[in-house]
Amino acid sequence: MLMDTTVNDPRWMKLVTRDAGADGSFVYSVATTGVYCRPSCPARTPNPRNVAFHADPAAAEAAGFRPCKRCRPTEPPLAERQAAIVAAACRRIEAAEEPLSLGELADGAGLSPHHFHRMFKAVTGLTPKGYADAHRARKVRDALGKGAQVTEALYDAGFGSSGRFYAAANGALGMLPGAYRKGGAAAGIRYGIGDSSLGRVLAAASERGICSIMLGDDDAELVADLGRRFPNARTIEADADFQSTIDAVVALVEEPERGLSLPLDIRGTAFQRRVWQALQAIPAGETLSYAGVARAMGEPRAARAVAAACAANKIAIAIPCHRVVHSDGSDRGYRWGVERKRALLRKEARD
Secondary structure, three states: OHHHHHHHOHHHHHHHOOOHHHEOOEEEEEOOOOEEEOOOOOOOOOOHHHEEEEOOHHHHHHOOOEEOOOOOOOOOOHHHHHHHHHHHHHHHHHHOOOOOOHHHHHHHHOOOHHHHHHHHHHHHOOOHHHHHHHHHHHHHHHHHHOOOOHHHHHHHOOOOOHHHHHHHHHHHHOOOHHHHHOOOOOOEEEEEEEEEOOEEEEEEEOOOOEEEEEEEOOHHHHHHHHHHHOOOOEEEEOOHHHHHHHHHHHHHHHOHHHOOOOOEOOOOOHHHHHHHHHHHOOOOOOOEEHHHHHHHOOOOOOHHHHHHHHHHOOEOOOOOHHHEEOOOOOOOOOOOOHHHHHHHHHHHHOO
8 A cells, every 4th residue: 555655646756767856845765775765766666555745955964874875865956066067167167268178177176077077068059168159259249239349258258269269150150240240230131022821921131041031911010020130231122133031931831841942040149049950850740848858969958948949030931940839749839839830830740
């Protein structure tokens, strides 16, 4: 009877699956070992006959059990401890006048370089070097956005030479630094709007390719959204020559499985671009959870960061964030509306 009570308790499955999300909500004790553990403890699953559940460590200790030395239930969860270590390292990177080596960062965290590198990437989705590069690029963007001279912004951000930054400028800024400093004023963004079974479709293109595909019901709001992304760019309502681009994008909306043959101008952080590349690898008619995308990228702990990158995607359908669902299979949370997401998935499923 006691065994049945334990197995039928919803906390038992959290124990069996080592659900880290349940850490902090309860602990469990094992009579044969005299210890109590957090739900995510990696120890072998105990016999349910020997298990008791407790509201917190204090209750378990009051019952005569001692904390497990492996999962350390009296301390913050492992993920929280690792996040704190990585956050401290990030602050060191951001405050350093000169780039810090992997060894210096690992020493500061009290870890081996290999362990620190692996943990940093698992938590942030980037290597320490990638984070440092992204931070410097962000400092350049902020400085240029405030009107700083390009050379001044590059050196203040810690770039040893302008050549190194210019080589990566299109990926970091989406345009050359001088154009970014002017808020994209030198960038001509042509756009047009067409009609589809999912409502109005705005397609916008720079000289490099399609930079935005948006879905909506109101033309003025679509144009305003484009303007918010390129605040000082020359947004130009395209002439008849652009109609073939609009037609290709509308055709993509109607048949998302066909893909888009036009070049894309993909602008985002290093991590966002990795997520968007992973989305493009999801076959039509299939879906992945945010956690599944994170695992496919080799970043199993980055599900929340993947969700944020999906939300930042401005190129609907061509970068198919509609193929990403929640872990419970629900399709909530789509920038252009859940009904449109469901319609896109239905279009792909029927093939």
